[in-house]
Amino acid sequence: MKRTLSLWQPLVLASAILGTPLLAQAELKSEEIDYQVNGENFTGYLAYDDDFQGERPGVLVVHEWWGHGDYVRKRADMLAELGYTAFALDMYGSDKYAEHPEKANEFMQAVMSNQEAAKDRFESALELLREQPTVATDQIAALGYCFGGAVVLNMARAGLDLDGVVSYHGMLSAETPASEGDIEAEVLVFTGEDDPMVPKAQVDSFKQEMRSANVDFKVHSYEGAQHAFTNPDATGKGEQFELPLAYDAEADADSWHKTQRFLDRLFD
Known part of the structure; x- marks a missing residue:
């Protein structure tokens, strides 16, 4: 497994916009990790703050449909800044x-189209995160954006x-909706x-699925928000490709x- 160590540089502007506090003299470290799943090469990104001592919860971060790039790594940095060990995984393969x-x-x-392969890729990243000495193996969450949001829900x-x-x-729909348990x-x-x-009918159907499966869940819908509303690059890409993408700072x-x-x- 190839690991390249580099120091994180504070994302001052992004932190200010997103309301994330910067730690004084915090030293966040990042590692680009090459790994394999079923013979295919993948490249992930690990971030943590070594000012925090010992094990802490781990958080997987799954990228948008564009692929594993700067945006998902920025989110991993932001989580590390909060005291988590974050791993931005790769669902497509290296250089995709x-x-x-x-x-x-x-x-x-x-x-x-291949949920078993998707599960293998996700689980491999999950195990890689659990192997990190800074991670409490029994405290793991997962965040996902756009395509990544569908991935974490399916997992x-x-x-x-x-x-x-x-x-x-x-996306909130599923080929096989969850059952209780x-x-x-x-x-x-x-x-x-x-x-x-993600139209209202899909949101309503998802809520019904969660209620029927007796899941502890919450849905927040933002008035006026379009797709990819968390990504500052969304508006430009939406205009470039005539897609309903737009950043919404609020x-x-x-x-x-x-x-x-x-x-x-x-x-807690």
Whole structure:
């Protein structure tokens, strides 16, 4: 396993926008980790703050449909800054990052059409996170954005050993809805009311699925928010490709604040 160590540089502007406090003289470290799943190469990103001593909860972060890039790594840094060990995993494979929606859709469909392979990729990353000396192996959550939101929800439906999962503007439907007893994790969902990719009917159906399966869940819908509302690059990409993508600073800040409270309570 190849590991390249580098020091994290504070994301001052992003932290200010998203309401994340910067720790004085905190030294966040990051490692790019190459790993294999069923003979395929993947590249993830581990972040932690070595000012925190001993084990702490671990958080997996799953990327958008574009692939594993700077955005998901920034989120891992932000989690590390809060005192977690975060691992931004790779669901597509090393060097598979899309610059065009057609390629992003191709990458996404290859994963979503084979849920067993998707589970293998997720579980491999989960085990890699648990192996880290800074991680309390019995305290793990997962966050996902867009495509990643659907992934973490499907992993919860599959009964993986996670304390909680958080989906941001992710697809909420499932080929096989959860039954009672399937989902052990607490579930938190953030969605946009003006997101045509996740319409109200899908949100309502998801809520009914969670209630029927007796899941501890909460859904927050943001008025006026479109798809990818947590990503500052969304508006530009939406305009470039004529897609209903737009950044919403208020929804972004509020969802991150609620995520922090969710994780605090989850691991209290």
